[in-house]
Amino acid sequence: MRVLVVGGTEFVSLHLVQALRRDGHDVAVLNRGRSPARLPAGVRALVCDRLDHGALARTLAGERVDALVDVAYAPTTAADVEALLRALEGRVGHALFVSTGRVHDHALPIPYHEDTPRSLYWGEYARNKIEGEDVLLRWHRERGLGVTLVRPTHVYGPLNTRNNETFFFDRLLRGRPILVPGAGGWLRQFGHVEDLADAMAAMLGVRAAFGQAYNVTGEEAVTQVGFVELIADVLTRPLTLVHRETPRGGASVPFGQNLAYDCHAVYTTTKVRSALGIRPRHTLPAGLAQTFEWYLREGLDRRPVDFTAEDALLR
Numbered sequence: 001m002r003v004l005v006v007g008g009t010e011f012v013s014l015h016l017v018q019a020l021r022r023d024g025h026d027v028a029v030l031n032r033g034r035s036p037a038r039l040p041a042g043v044r045a046l047v048c049d050r051l052d053h054g055a056l057a058r059t060l061a062g063e064r065v066d067a068l069v070d071v072a073y074a075p076t077t078a079a080d081v082e083a084l085l086r087a088l089e090g091r092v093g094h095a096l097f098v099s100t101g102r103v104h105d106h107a108l109p110i111p112y113h114e115d116t117p118r119s120l121y122w123g124e125y126a127r128n129k130i131e132g133e134d135v136l137l138r139w140h141r142e143r144g145l146g147v148t149l150v151r152p153t154h155v156y157g158p159l160n161t162r163n164n165e166t167f168f169f170d171r172l173l174r175g176r177p178i179l180v181p182g183a184g185g186w187l188r189q190f191g192h193v194e195d196l197a198d199a200m201a202a203m204l205g206v207r208a209a210f211g212q213a214y215n216v217t218g219e220e221a222v223t224q225v226g227f228v229e230l231i232a233d234v235l236t237r238p239l240t241l242v243h244r245e246t247p248r249g250g251a252s253v254p255f256g257q258n259l260a261y262d263c264h265a266v267y268t269t270t271k272v273r274s275a276l277g278i279r280p281r282h283t284l285p286a287g288l289a290q291t292f293e294w295y296l297r298e299g300l301d302r303r304p305v306d307f308t309a310e311d312a313l314l315r
Ligand SMILES: NC(=O)c1ccc[n+]([C@@H]2O[C@H](COP(=O)([O-])OP(=O)(O)OC[C@H]3O[C@@H](n4cnc5c(N)ncnc54)[C@H](OP(=O)(O)O)[C@@H]3O)[C@@H](O)[C@H]2O)c1
Pocket: 006, 007, 008, 009, 010, 011, 012, 013, 030, 031, 032, 033, 034, 035, 048, 049, 050, 051, 070, 071, 072, 073, 074, 098, 099, 100, 101, 151, 152, 153, 154, 155, 156, 161, 162
């Protein structure tokens, strides 16, 4: 298949490119060309800022693809998603949009399934993703374009550009305590980036996935404290938790980003399993262990980390 990936040189989209090449697809990427060295051999690069709709139309004028995967969040609005589809109008077979589990209304009881009402609980990010989803669904309804919405959550794994699991590695390796908001009992669900990439690769061109949305994440839910305990286990380091209330309107506490917010975030993955037979191959402990190996391999354990704010708070 000829596949165009918007993004392609970072975390989710780079893993996707690697999975597609592994599966023998002909892959092109579209990005601003800031990290060309990261592209695997044999991948064609189209250099363009997706927010520049004129440049996008010119860059994609001669392209015809079996599948398009819109990954890069720029932050991408509905107009940007629409401009991408227009730039490839009539020349794309299946369009897959990377949305987020955060489109679901997190004020409702967990778990969230694909038909749980969407809301602006997560603000501008949710608005952009919901409106982006709606653009694709409209193209499906009105023009018969094959579209699929993928809703990941808490993506972790090697090459993560966000300081999520690495935040805890940094502290546990140095014997530092971990700050936990309140009791640390809010539930989280994490998905390994390779499982997300494999799931998207497996969906391309699959007619059963047209017009559908899928939650794509791991199958285990874990509390905030349970997540940190698991990481300490993986690293075989002792764990000291320091519980703090989340301040209302005060100075922010340096909690890891995965701990920082006060609500459950749990999603059913029944639909993607039963309709498409897609399941993750990484359990959370095994995926964290593999991510820690990457962290050590990259020498990230030797990077300087500023603990000033944390030290002040702990004092
Ligand atoms: N990480 C999570 O936990 C999580 C959870 C749910 C959903 N998601 C979604 O997953 C997707 C992937 O996120 P990610 O962290 O892997 O990174 P990303 O958003 O895909 O961004 C990185 C890639 O996009 C390119 N890019 C950035 N701005 C661009 C622009 N204006 N025009 C063209 N290309 C651009 C970058 O290359 P250049 O810099 O060279 O342009 C790079 O290749 C996003 O849609 C995000 O909302 C992530």
